[in-house]
Amino acid sequence: MENEYLRTKKILIVEDDVSSRLYLNKILERTGASLLIACDGREAIAAAKANPDIDIILLDIQLPFIDGYGAAKIIREFRSDVIIIAQTAYSLLGDREKIIASGFDDYIVKPIFPQQLIEKLTNAVRRL
Ligand SMILES: [Mg+2]
Numbered sequence: 001m002e003n004e005y006l007r008t009k010k011i012l013i014v015e016d017d018v019s020s021r022l023y024l025n026k027i028l029e030r031t032g033a034s035l036l037i038a039c040d041g042r043e044a045i046a047a048a049k050a051n052p053d054i055d056i057i058l059l060d061i062q063l064p065f066i067d068g069y070g071a072a073k074i075i076r077e078f079r080s081d082v083i084i085i086a087q088t089a090y091s092l093l094g095d096r097e098k099i100i101a102s103g104f105d106d107y108i109v110k111p112i113f114p115q116q117l118i119e120k121l122t123n124a125v126r127r128l
Helices: 018-029 041-050 068-078 095-101 114-126
Strands: 010-014 034-038 056-060 083-088 106-109
Touching (some): 010 018, 010 041, 018 034, 018 056, 018 114, 041 056, 041 068, 056 114, 083 114, 106 114
Parallel strands (some): 010 034, 010 056, 056 083
């Protein structure tokens, strides 16, 4: 359903797995946010450069060419203000430190549940 915090936002979804990409797109399109898609780290950086009005980047960690850690670091160099949220398959100890050190604001552990994702993005926007 439409979300008052996300409705006006532009969100970049970065995910290399096609079914996960469609899944995230389906969840987030219901919020009314405008959505952009990238399939790997290089595309994510290019999309962030080409669209300086992106508010949130939902960035997978395991990606071809440049992984999520590397992409976040590069995007941070020209977008200090954008919200970057990692999606990670790992719930390993130590991941959190590496994620925060790479410039992410927060992270979500896969499998991603719709309500949890919406809440995480809404909370990130509300903190601004
Ligand atoms: Mg992946």
